[in-house]
Amino acid sequence: MPVFPIERPGTTLRPLTNADQPFLLHLYGTTREAELQATGxxxxxxAHFVQMQFDAQQRAYFAYPDAEFFVIEQDGALVGRLYLQQREEALLIIDISLVPQRCGLGIGSAVLSAVFAQALAVGKRVQLHVERFNPALRLYQRMGFRPVEDKGVYLFLEWGGATAPATPV
Structure with a gap:
């Protein structure tokens, strides 16, 4: 899949490069900050824990067949990542993350809308897993994702098209 346009001024996707690894480590660390505050x-x-967990996560993500890895930029600054897997029936969002200071500004919604446009263009659904207490769950519900399966800590959600109703979880 080629890099696709984002309908938000200044927001772009580009393929991930090895030079992005320090940013990706930082981004991953921001997702674990609250949890680590309580450790003492x-x-x-x-830092050692974050590096170890980041390395394990990267190995797991890069093992997905037919996956594509993008960095999200806003006005030239690195602000997030989008990892997608092409499945026969759906586009699986393996991961979408933004640095905390860029959350709530419409970047995530714009990126998701672009993924939806790609999915519609090829007649596929969009799927993702989300931890049930992740604040992004509210965004996914607003954008029309519905629960498909409760996997305990994670919910498996699916977007089936522009008219898919949001279903509370």
Whole structure:
């Protein structure tokens, strides 16, 4: 799949490169900050843990067949990532993350809308997993994702088209 346009001024996707690894590590660390605050660990221990977990996550993500990995930029600044897998019946969002200071500004909605447009163009649904307490769940519901399966900690959600109603979880 080629890089597709985002209908938000200044927001772009580009393929991930090795030079993006420091940003991706930082981004991953921001997703674990609240959890790590409660550990009592030193900064060095936290950094070691984040590096170890990031490495494991990257290995797992890069093992997806037919996956594509993008960096999200806003006005030239690195602000997030989008990892997609092409499935026969759907586009699976393996991961979509934004740095905390860019959340709530419409970037995530614009990126999701672009993924929806790609899915509609090829007649596919959009799927993703989300932790049930992740604040992004509200965004996914507003944008029309509906629950398909409760996997305990995670919910498996699906968007089936522009008219898919949001279903509370």
């Amino acid at each position: 660990w030193t900064d060095a221990q936290k």
